Amino acid sequence: MTALTQLRFDPALPWWAIAALAALAALVAGFALWRGLRGWAWRGLAGLAAALALAGPALELGTRAGLSDIVILLDDRSSSQRLPGRSAQVDQAVEDLSAQLSALPGTEVRRLTVGDDADGTLLATALTRATAAEPDARLAGVIAVTDGRLHDPAMLPTQLPAPLHVLLTGQPQDWDRRLVIEEAPAFGLIDQEVTIRLRVEDQGDVPEASRTGSVNLRLSLDGEDAQSFAVPMNTSLTLPVVPSHAGQNVVQIFVDAEPGELTERNNSAAISINGVRDRLRVLLVSGEPHAGERTWRNLLKSDAAVDLIHFTILRPPDKFDGVPVSELSLIAFPTQELFLDRIDDFDLIIFDRYRVRGILPPDYYANIARYVQEGGAILVSAGPEMASVESLNLSPLGRILPARPTGRVIEEPYLPRLTEDGQRHPVTAGLPGAGEDPDWGRWLRMAEVTPDPGAQVAMTGADDSPLLILDRVGKGRVALLTSDQVWLWGRGFEGGGPQLELLRRIAHWSMKEPELEEEALLADISDGLTVRFTRRTMAENAGPLVVTQPDGSEVQVPLTEEGPGRFTAEWTAPEPGLYRLQDGDLRRVLALGPSAPREFEETVADAPLLAPLVKASEGSVQHLSEGVPDLRQVRAGRATSGSGIGGNWIGITPRDAATVTGLERRPLLPGWAWLVLISGLILTGWLAEGRRGRA
Known part of the structure; x- marks a missing residue:
């Protein structure tokens, strides 16, 4: 505790009035001096004393308590500080500096640890918040034990009221x-x-x-x-x-x-x-005009990602009615260009109620089969022609179709239903209105077929006969719809059904869209390192999922059945990096964050981003490989770092901050004393001018 005395004023009049009174007193004294009056000085002092009395001088007596200095000790514990040897350097430096700071009288230590963050090492943010939380008048120094690699340089303050010392970890040969x-x-x-x-x-x-x-x-x-x-x-x-x-x-x-x-x-x-x-290229060939022909055209035309080429055969070549050739069509059907020269440009070929009528030679059908086996796709939407002698099954294309017609056409109302495979297959799983008793309208006709052993029957019709059959041939895909009655759903017959959704899924599955793969392993990153695995399969069971982590270790993640053919699991990865997933023969690679986190982008210890602030605060950059520096107290304006006989040293600047704990105000003189003083000065001036004054 120390005493604090200061002179304060509590004026009874505005300062301009008091100043005017003092000026008047000085003017009167000056006039008296000019006239040669002996009491001029006493009269001037009386006027000034009156002005001073009106200013209300008082002594302010207070007690002052000294405040301790604050030193911020910041240690970087981010991932890069766990490289060989660095953790031990940090531990040793923090222990030695804490001991030295504790031995200094009147010094408090604010310990701050910076860890890992999704955005890297946010050392600048931590430094700014720590210094802003302390009064500038008490901050004596900031010491940062770090490798100097930070990822938020924009958050660095432009100036500090105390020196910043950066102690770098690592070795010179790193x-x-x-x-x-x-x-x-x-x-x-x-x-x-x-x-x-x-x-x-x-x-x-x-x-x-x-x-x-x-x-x-x-x-x-x-x-x-x-x-x-x-x-x-x-x-x-x-x-x-x-x-x-x-x-x-x-x-x-x-x-x-x-x-x-x-x-x-x-x-x-x-x-x-x-x-x-770029765009999905689709070739639609309609064998004849029919009520459902525009269903496919409207569906594909409504998709902005699809380039559609549509041909409808209005007149078979075996028809003779004497119509001039010039009036038969606007353009000729470019069969060679479409099915030989440019066939590989298409992602999907749709045959809609197409009959084999001699328009395409057998070699063209064989080329279409080759196109499918090498990765293309065809979709056959069949009608009664499937059971006739003009069926595509009787052409060279028949060897890749997934079913064989029995020759029977079923013409009776029936309700399309999903099979067990259909409940699992993404083309038909979850269709609106599906269930044991689907909320759909009935169809009226279909061709009876016998599916191939390896094909998947997703929907059945009358007498449980296959209605929608999906198959893979070589690298390509084939879909067969054995009825041309899907347009009834679009017309709302008996309530209709999910016509557009079903046809869209069939077309996009044929074109290998990932979200419609029946055997798929999906990974959705929801938040940071949290992943939701989804395994789609036609099998009854799946998992456990084997996850190979970036360090080579394996983790088995059990999968839970969420629905038919759909198994899921949620898992949180221990760190960013590259993960390999495997379930049976299905594999995929998953990248979580950067394979090298920001902490490891630059690992050699250096402080280029901190150097401007160190210079502005008159601090220093030291290397812990040379030992932990000694700590000294130095006056403001003196050097804050150097090298001595015992090694390097760093300095903090004591602030001598204090706070007033008590306050008392006493008038310089009481009112009566001012009155006596002023009266005495006036009387003395009067006597100096009178006879007694001259005597």
Whole structure:
């Protein structure tokens, strides 16, 4: 405790009035002096005393208590600080500095720990909040034990009221090699080349043996065998990649690790490129005009992602009615161009009530079969012609169709129903109104067929005869609808049904859309590292799902049946990185966050982002590899770091802050004393001018 005395004023009149009175007194004294009056000085003092009395002078007596200094000790415990040797350096530095600070009288320590964050090391944010929470008058210093790598430099304050000392972890010989992805596309057209721009660079004190002009780079797409390339160091490269399928295409890029580098976590990258189709090209061939012909056309025309070419055969070639050729059609049916020259340009071919009437030669049908086996798709929407001698089954195309007609056409009302396979297959699973007794309208006609053993019957009609049959042939797909009555749903017959949804699913399954794959393993990232796995399968059971983590360890995740053919599980990954999923023969690769978190993008200890603030606050950057520096108290304006006989040292500046704990105000003189003083001065002036004054 210390005493504090100050002179204060409590004026009885405005200051301008008091100033005017003092000026008048000085003017009167001056006039008296000019006239040669002996009492001029006493009269002037009397006027000034009156002005001072009106100003209300008082003594303010207070007690002052000193406040302790505050030092912020910030230690970085992010992932990069767990590299070999760094944790021990942090522990030792924090322990030594805490002991030295505790030994200083009148000093408080504010301990602050910075950990991992989804956005990296937010050291600047923590530093700004810590300093803002303390009064500038008490802050004596800030000490940060870190590797200097922070990811929020914009949050750094421009100035500090006390020196900032940065104590860097690591060793002088540290070095690291890293893969930098400069630019990567989020989307790419299927079977069209996209480019990834990258570079490989070294940081730190690279050993002579590792200073090579090139490095081995390996690339893998969706977990397939990796391809190797020799690429130059410290040079931006353009790497071409071709997305092979719709949905997520995961590109893995690796750089061979070198002995002695800090970590291998930043030697790889996983890039997810969402494969999309430019436009789905569909060829629709209608064998004859009928009530449901426009159903397919309206469906496909309403989809902006579909390019549709539609031909309707209005007049078979065996019809002779004497109509001139010039009046038969606007254009000729380009059979050779469509079914030989340009057939591979189409994603799907639909035969709608098509009859074999000699329009297409047998070689054309064989070419269509070849097109399907190499990855194409056909969809046959059949009517009574399926059971006739003009059936497509009797052409070379029949060997890839999933069913054989019995020759019988069933013409009676029936209600389409889902089979057990249909309840699991994504084409028909969950159709609106489906159930044991579907809330749909009836159809009136269908062709009876016998499905092939390997085909999947998704819907049945009259007498449980197959209505919708799906099959895979080679790399392609075939769908067969054995009735032409689906248009009744669109017309609302007996309440109608999900016509557009069913036909859309059939068409998009045929074109290999990922969301309609019957054997699929999906992973939806919901929040951070939380993943929801969905396994679709035609089998009765699935799982457990085997998850291979970035460190090579395996975890088995059990799957729970959520519905027919649908099994799900929720799982939280322990860290960002590249994960491999496997259930039986089904595999996929999942990238959670960056394969190398931000903590491992740059691992060599350095403080380029903190250096401006260190300089502005007159602090220092020290290396813990040289030992923990001693701590000293230095006056403001003196050097705050240096090297002595015992090693390096850093300084904090005592602030001598205090607070007033008590306050009392006493008038300089009581009122009567002022009256006596002023009267005495006036009387003395009068006597000085009178006879007694002259005597």
